[in-house]
Amino acid sequence: MKTQSTKVAFIGTGVMGHSMVKHLLLKGYDVKVFTRTKEKAQDLILQGASWSSNPGEAAKNADIIISMVGYPKDVEEIYFYENGILENAREGAYLIDMTTSTPSLAKQIYVKAKEKGLHFMDAPVSGGDIGAQEARLTIMIGGDKESVAACLPIFECLGSNIIHQGDPGAGQHTKMCNQIAIATNMIGVCEALAYADSAGLDAESVLKSISSGAAGSWSLSNLAPRIIAGNFEPGFFVKHFIKDMEIALDEANRMGLELPGLSLARDMYVKLSSNGEENSGTQALYKLISEKK
Template sequence: MIAPETVAIAFIGTGVMGKSMAGHLLNAGCNLTVYTRTKEKAGSLLEKGAKWAGTPGEAVRNAKVVFTMVGYPADVEEVYVGKDGLFENAEEGTYFVDMTTSTPTLAKQLYKEAKKRGMHALDAPVSGGDIGAREARLAIMVGGDKSAFEDVRPLLEKLGTNIVYQGEAGAGQHTKMCNQIAIASNMIGVAEAMVYAKKAGLDPENVLKSISTGAAGSWSLSNLAPRMLKGDFAPGFYIKHFIKDMGIALEEAERMGMEAPGLTLAKSLYDELAGKGEENSGTQALYKYWE
């Protein structure tokens, strides 16, 4: 097992969630180097002692463990491959932990490439949004070699509280698809319930007190419905990234010969919102569909 205070870490991607996650590793005593496309986004981490790298390749030199948390599968490929990418510049024995929600297919490709180079690759997407990242309470679902998972577990424990090994490479991403499928239909229900409460002349916040702890209870109802009611649509998780995730899940479902009517409906509603300029809003902006 790798002790946080003894290891050099590279963290690639310091956006809404990545910045908080990298901060927890820095606070745990890790020797941290960061890279993100916009240096300003890493400003608070650099002020606390993190080192800056101009490319992913520069970030990974001398790092034992590399975390990646970027936007899209294409972004994952971009940071891992090529002359300035992670694979070409990392040392044998390096551990890669991709926490981006990406495709199971790509996760398997990264695993095979790492294996070929004498390295370790895990797919470890997360759930919990900006709140979970900030409070180190993320759910982390992991695919890859069990031994590599056990080695980096002490580091994952600095980021989340529900850390589950799911199986071989790609299993973490498949589990995240299950997560996103469950959220997609639930978000429709949460938004509809709040709109219904308002139209019925009820106090929606009072309604939340009754329904959030009963059978209707969910993370989205407790954490995102209050944001809807306050008109707070800032991104804890971007609509554009949720659309990406739902697209991956639909492709995987089709590949398995499975129909997903709830997921299909949810994606169509979010696609409509994105078409109206809401792609950079948080997923709770689904509430606006009824306005």
């Protein structure tokens, strides 16, 4: 698809979506945006994006419609409700939901979209605010391979690790694997730093030693420095991480799979949220772990 003629609608310009829209604008795409608070998209409008008053208005006449909202209920609302995407998208349009949502909802939207001559993909991402800012997101895609191929130029504007995982819902299942791996890793990162502090070590020096060895991970390299600096601003919200873990636990339960590590992490993050940290970044788990007995 030629960038000059391709019209993109982007619904949800939060912590990550905001940067993603900027990349599309820089590549020359004609972008319409919708977010619940227009003020939060003001700088995007100044950079060339046009504003829509609801998801359906944004979807009209768009070639590609991307959504990235908070919860599965928000996905349902923007796709199925009045002034939603499915009733307003033109035949032949490509729909890409990049929200971390449920595999079953992805499959449901795919079926409804196909009935209307629309092409739907579930394409959740990983990489946080940094990955979005640097267009280095990992994009996990479920859907028809022809749709993925048609939208590859868009995906390449946003990410550097783009993998078609399989049929509708496969992207969401893959994202659950990602979140499961992160959940217990975040406990380890926070416990390691709390231990270093209690032992009287220099945390930055410890991080230099352990981040490039067997303990290395994305969270250790990218979030541990924020913890050391006392920066608990969200690259990814605690409240959204809890949502993801609960989706993964529900899916695991359906498959008869027990995930004790994920259950522990979910319970710890729920406690952290109840302490008023629901809008903090996931690295705020350190505050809970570092509390002295």
